[in-house]
Amino acid sequence: MVVSSKRLWALVLFIVSFILLAVPASRAGVKGAEVAIKAARTSEVCMINDEVMKKPQIPVVVEGKTYYGCCPACAKTLTGDPSSRYSKDPQTGKEVDKAKAFITEGPGGAALYFESEETARKYYSAR
Numbered sequence: 001m002v003v004s005s006k007r008l009w010a011l012v013l014f015i016v017s018f019i020l021l022a023v024p025a026s027r028a029g030v031k032g033a034e035v036a037i038k039a040a041r042t043s044e045v046c047m048i049n050d051e052v053m054k055k056p057q058i059p060v061v062v063e064g065k066t067y068y069g070c071c072p073a074c075a076k077t078l079t080g081d082p083s084s085r086y087s088k089d090p091q092t093g094k095e096v097d098k099a100k101a102f103i104t105e106g107p108g109g110a111a112l113y114f115e116s117e118e119t120a121r122k123y124y125s126a127r
Contacts, residue, residue: 102117
């Protein structure tokens, strides 16, 4: 089968265009590209172990806000220790109420607590 050089170049151009469009910009190393952020389900986070457990946790209501623990001991800590209900946003360094935080799953299943989806996006864009 003989293929003309014009058709061959058209085929090569088509394949290269397809590959470039198929690779997400964030993986292609393009700065400023939109980064997909997936929030963890708050109800599946043990807020004492700071771990995404991927199954429903024990809800603990304190001052009208719902926190989650994996066991009765974690639930007791959330009730009795106010500092256990707060974390620091890894992007801004500001204190965040875990019940109000935008939570993502970090390396090894670690729960990362952000002030907002925007600060999470900035954090992951810089990585």
